[in-house]
Ligand SMILES: [Fe+2]
């Protein structure tokens with residue numbers, strides 16, 4: 001049996017994953033509007049991944065016999081100041097999510113909830129990858145600066161995700 005406290009924290013995280021999905025959906029829409037279809041595609045993939053994250057948490061609560069509570073999804077930002085600002089925002093957001101996952105893990109360990117720890121282990125690894133992927137794109141964007149030709153090429157590259 002999962003504790004009420006742990007279940008509540010996971011329900012909060014389900015909402016946070018939907019918030020993340022919405023943020024990325026908003027970023028995809030922004031890139032579509034900027035005529036950067038590759039970056040929009042990259043963000044759409046990210047959007048779907050976040051939905052899968054929410055589903056993993058939902059499944060865990062079902063399996064543990066806890067009630068899933070669906071919260072409200074926050075409205076994401078609508079406009080950004082170019083590709084670099086979008087990916088920097090994404091990196092900030094992923095770091096915030098990592099902190100959240102770490103806190104969930106701390107709680108699972110404290111409660112000796114091994115099943116939740118084991119489930120969270122996947123997320124700990126996933127966050128390392130998420131941050132690394134976004135950081136690599138931020139570095140590339142910082143490197144190319146305002147060069148339209150390079151942004152065009154990078155857009156093509158990200159479209160291959
Ligand atoms: Fe996530």
Ligand SMILES: [Fe+2]
Nearest residue numbers: 020094097130
């Ligand atoms: Fe993420």
